[in-house]
Amino acid sequence: MPTLFNMSSSPVLTLNGLSKTFGSVQAAQSINLELFEGEVLALLGENGAGKTTLMNMLFGHYMPDSGSIDIFDSSGTANQLQLGNPQAAIAAGIGMVHQHFTLAENLDALDNIMLGSEKFLELRRNKSKAMQKVQKIMNDSGLVAPMNVAVGKLTVGERQRVEILKALYRDVKILVLDEPTAVLTPQEADKLFDNITAMTQNGLSVIFISHKLREVLAFSNRIAVLRHGRKVGEISSKEANERKIARLMVGEETKVFSRKKLEVGEPVLEVDNLTISGSSKRESISDINLSVNKHEILGIAGISGNGQTVLANAISGLVKPSSGKIKIDSENILSFDPSNIIQAGVGRIPEDRHKDGIVGQMSVAENMIIEDLNSSKIQSRGLLNHESIMRYCSDLSSKYDVRGPGPNASARLLSGGNIQKLILARVFEASPKLILANQPTRGLDMGAAADVANRLLEARQRGSGVILISEDLDEILSLSDRIMVIYDGKLRIAETHDRETLGLMMAGEAA
Amino acid sequence: MIRVEPRNANSAIFSYGVPILSAVVALILASIPLWLAGAPVLISYVEMAKGVFGSKFAFSEMLTRATPLMFTGLAAALAFRAKLWNIGAEGQLYLGAIAAVAIGTGYIEAPAFILLPLIIAFGCAAGSVGMVVPAILKTRYGADEVVTTLLLNFIIIIFLQYMLEGPLKDPMGLGWPQSSPILDQGMLPPLMERMRVHSGLIIAIVCALIAQFMLARSVWGFKLRAVGENVFAARHAGIKVNRTILGAAAISGALAGMAGVSEVAGLKGYLTSDLSPGFGYAGIIVAMLAGLSPIGVVISALFIASVFVGADSMSRAMGVSSYLADLVVSTSLLCVLIGGFFGRFKLVRTNLEGKN
Numbered sequence: 001m002p003t004l005f006n007m008s009s010s011p012v013l014t015l016n017g018l019s020k021t022f023g024s025v026q027a028a029q030s031i032n033l034e035l036f037e038g039e040v041l042a043l044l045g046e047n048g049a050g051k052t053t054l055m056n057m058l059f060g061h062y063m064p065d066s067g068s069i070d071i072f073d074s075s076g077t078a079n080q081l082q083l084g085n086p087q088a089a090i091a092a093g094i095g096m097v098h099q100h101f102t103l104a105e106n107l108d109a110l111d112n113i114m115l116g117s118e119k120f121l122e123l124r125r126n127k128s129k130a131m132q133k134v135q136k137i138m139n140d141s142g143l144v145a146p147m148n149v150a151v152g153k154l155t156v157g158e159r160q161r162v163e164i165l166k167a168l169y170r171d172v173k174i175l176v177l178d179e180p181t182a183v184l185t186p187q188e189a190d191k192l193f194d195n196i197t198a199m200t201q202n203g204l205s206v207i208f209i210s211h212k213l214r215e216v217l218a219f220s221n222r223i224a225v226l227r228h229g230r231k232v233g234e235i236s237s238k239e240a241n242e243r244k245i246a247r248l249m250v251g252e253e254t255k256v257f258s259r260k261k262l263e264v265g266e267p268v269l270e271v272d273n274l275t276i277s278g279s280s281k282r283e284s285i286s287d288i289n290l291s292v293n294k295h296e297i298l299g300i301a302g303i304s305g306n307g308q309t310v311l312a313n314a315i316s317g318l319v320k321p322s323s324g325k326i327k328i329d330s331e332n333i334l335s336f337d338p339s340n341i342i343q344a345g346v347g348r349i350p351e352d353r354h355k356d357g358i359v360g361q362m363s364v365a366e367n368m369i370i371e372d373l374n375s376s377k378i379q380s381r382g383l384l385n386h387e388s389i390m391r392y393c394s395d396l397s398s399k400y401d402v403r404g405p406g407p408n409a410s411a412r413l414l415s416g417g418n419i420q421k422l423i424l425a426r427v428f429e430a431s432p433k434l435i436l437a438n439q440p441t442r443g444l445d446m447g448a449a450a451d452v453a454n455r456l457l458e459a460r461q462r463g464s465g466v467i468l469i470s471e472d473l474d475e476i477l478s479l480s481d482r483i484m485v486i487y488d489g490k491l492r493i494a495e496t497h498d499r500e501t502l503g504l505m506m507a508g509e510a511a
Numbered sequence: 512m513i514r515v516e517p518r519n520a521n522s523a524i525f526s527y528g529v530p531i532l533s534a535v536v537a538l539i540l541a542s543i544p545l546w547l548a549g550a551p552v553l554i555s556y557v558e559m560a561k562g563v564f565g566s567k568f569a570f571s572e573m574l575t576r577a578t579p580l581m582f583t584g585l586a587a588a589l590a591f592r593a594k595l596w597n598i599g600a601e602g603q604l605y606l607g608a609i610a611a612v613a614i615g616t617g618y619i620e621a622p623a624f625i626l627l628p629l630i631i632a633f634g635c636a637a638g639s640v641g642m643v644v645p646a647i648l649k650t651r652y653g654a655d656e657v658v659t660t661l662l663l664n665f666i667i668i669i670f671l672q673y674m675l676e677g678p679l680k681d682p683m684g685l686g687w688p689q690s691s692p693i694l695d696q697g698m699l700p701p702l703m704e705r706m707r708v709h710s711g712l713i714i715a716i717v718c719a720l721i722a723q724f725m726l727a728r729s730v731w732g733f734k735l736r737a738v739g740e741n742v743f744a745a746r747h748a749g750i751k752v753n754r755t756i757l758g759a760a761a762i763s764g765a766l767a768g769m770a771g772v773s774e775v776a777g778l779k780g781y782l783t784s785d786l787s788p789g790f791g792y793a794g795i796i797v798a799m800l801a802g803l804s805p806i807g808v809v810i811s812a813l814f815i816a817s818v819f820v821g822a823d824s825m826s827r828a829m830g831v832s833s834y835l836a837d838l839v840v841s842t843s844l845l846c847v848l849i850g851g852f853f854g855r856f857k858l859v860r861t862n863l864e865g866k867n
Contacts, residue, residue: 063859318747339749350747359741370737370748379730386728 010076012037012205013174018057018067027053029229035207038200042216043209044249045226051209055176059096060086095172097163097180105152110134112151113166137168141195155282155305157184177208181215185303186473186503193219213242225249259457265294268433268465274324276310283310285489292434292465297456299480300469301502307489308469309351312438316348317341329433342371347432349423351439357423360412364404365393367411368426400425417448424455435459438469453479473499530800533846534814541839550829562824563817571706575778577816581715582770583794584801584808585722590763591803593739595756599660600767601791602667603638607768608775609671610637612679612690612782615697623696630697631772638768639761646760650753672784690782699777711773718766722805735759767791796844815840
């Protein structure tokens with residue numbers, strides 16, 4: 001194979017023909033990959049392309065069906081890695097930061113970082129030494145997180161940082177990051193990559209999985225693209241551009257959504273002086289004022305943990321405000337209960353789609369009708385109309401392109417993107433006046449994320465008001481008519497719509 | 512090396528196979544102490560089978576024993592489906608029995624077609640109260656229903672002893688702590704002549720069929736399952752979670768209360784404090800063995816009743832202790848729990864080729 005890359009440095013890792021099947025799904029088909037010393041390799045691909053499977057095989061979480069992994073020591077000799085054994089992977093200097101956090105929520109951050117890397121009996125004795133080491137890593141990397149607070153109380157962003165610190169603490173030579181910036185501000189993400197770049201100078205090799213083409217282009221040396229479990233291309237980042245990569249990933253040009261100018265209508269949602277005093281600061285918001293009109297998308301940017309969850313919960317009816325008013329279509333909401341809110345015409349796309357969005361053990365069809373149990377096409381006299389539900393479900397599945405093992409299969413068997421499509425189907429079919437979309441594309445691949453964006457734009461076209469809460473600035477900037485930034489429980493209007501200003505407001509810095 | 516990996520899909524073979532296999536494994540495991548006790552294993556099991564299927568009487572006795580287990584099994588299964596851990600079926604059973612006796616022993620004089628439904632209604636209502644109260648404590652104040660329902664059992668049994676020594680004591684009972692007999696027209700009619708099996712069995716099976724249908728096909732059952740499987744998503748989707756939990760509690764308690772009615776008005780005729788040899792607790796095993804399926808409850812109640820009745824007869828014939836029945840029942844529960852684990856996870860053999 002012709003090598004385009006830096007031949008001066010030696011490989012630290014090679015994956016040789018790794019394959020893995022799950023049932024009938026070929027998650028990885030004889031994938032070959034090399035990683036060189038001091039290199040940042042970006043692994044790209046849509047959801048289900050096999051990136052996470054591949055990395056899980058590297059880290060010993062999955063046993064490959066065939067293939068082998070070689071780790072090269074400093075003298076350049078290859079050692080075959082024992083497959084299917086995370087302990088061996090750790091011993092070989094591989095560290096992994098998972099997309100879904102693997103932290104013990106009742107332990108504090110320091111304990112989480114130390115967990116598993118030191119003997120149990122030494123835990124207390126070395127705590128201050130460990131703290132020193134963590135402090136040094138924090139200083140070097142700029143990844144700061146409170147160490148003595150239970151992880152359950154940290155924000156998603158802080159947890160992510162603890163995850164990365166945990167890997168760095170183990171003196172890794174090869175660091176795998178699965179979507180590391182999904183929850184970071186642009187500034188934090190840039191800082192993270194700056195620090196990773198700096199650490200690669202000292203010999204760290206990094207593989208990172210991301211959906212964000214911008215950061216992949218800016219910070220990686222080399223890009224490998226997976227599609228349907230195969231490696232479909234490898235390209236030096238210098239020679240790559242967004243269009244080229246996107247075409248490799250999805251096999252076609254991705255659509256850029258067009259946003260027509262629309263005359264806004266009357267307000268569908270007004271929030272007046274809304275204050276919620278939660279048990280902690282990040283569960284509180286104060287004096288929130290906002291309004292959303294017909295034919296309008298209001299983007300609310302902010303790093304998670306600044307009050308957007310509790311704001312969304314109040315508009316969803318899950319939390320009763322301490323003071324203030326919420327009006328939908330000029331009608332005051334008096335009883336904060338999700339069923340009232342649904343009846344008032346609010347469609348909600350929840351932040352945590354697995355927890356709040358679906359009942360995983362129930363079928364796809366049942367999850368499609370769960371908000372609409374009183375409708376006459378679903379039930380008559382308390383009994384479910386099975387045929388009509390099945391018809392409705394198959395209609396919606398094709399209309400919203402929900403792909404999976406069928407309407408009777410458990411919803412938990414769907415992929416993340418398809419779960420979101422299921423929720424979209426449920427929300428948009430009710431023709432809501434207001435749509436509350438909380439982090440609607442988090443963790444979705446490009447195709448599914450574009451689908452969500454287009455659906456939101458269609459709803460805006462039809463006359464719905466949309467609140468889009470997101471940490472992804474590109475998404476906020478490309479979809480919103482107006483933008484507000486939430487920081488520390490307070491909401492401010494962004495006068496100028498550019499990345500820098502918004503990023504600074506998200507960090508609470510600019511006036 | 513063997514590793515544990517989660518299964519991708521619920522295996523249908525497992526959901527039906529595990530309970531059956533567990534029952535078989537339990538019987539096989541029970542042969543070990545049987546053999547140690549010096550009894551010929553095969554002959555013992557033949558005696559056990561004879562004790563259940565050997566005569567019309569034996570079979571009817573098994574059905575009689577299965578009846579209350581079906582009710583308490585259904586009580587547990589429905590509550591557990593809503594993730595409401597009702598451990599108090601024993602107490603609710605006695606509440607049902609107390610109510611049945613309170614109005615059935617002459618307080619109301621009426622013909623059977625009025626008195627019998629009244630007794631059933633009161634018994635169910637009393638059992639219902641016994642579960643709704645802990646459910647209110649749970650939904651209002653977050654009190655753990657495992658603790659409250661379990662402890663209520665003891666309170667109710669003490670209350671029962673008070674009632675049997677006081678207000679409900681049979682004046683003709685020669686001082687025994689027992690209630691007056693239920694009027695003849697208040698008794699559940701027997702199913703077979705000169706046998707103890709009574710129409711409570713029919714009611715239990717009908718209840719199971721209705722519960723099965725309602726769980727699968729009604730909006731009520733839909734909500735109950737949604738709340739049980741994911742309370743967050745259910746609340747988010749606008750389902751009234753507390754109302755659903757209270758509804759499940761009411762039905763669960765009523766079914767447990769019906770077990771008491773059925774025992775006192777179908778079998779014994781009067782109430783004593785040893786009416787139930789732990790039917791409430793056994794109902795939990797029945798429900799677990801049935802995978803919380805109402806129809807499954809009927810089958811697993813028949814199995815557990817067979818084991819108990821058969822073991823009694825075996826112990827008489829072979830001279831081994833009838834505690835063997837408890838052993839079989841508890842081993843089968845353990846097997847179901849272990850089997851449930853294998854329903855969710857699979858063991859994968861990994862080769863040791865890769866070396867480091």
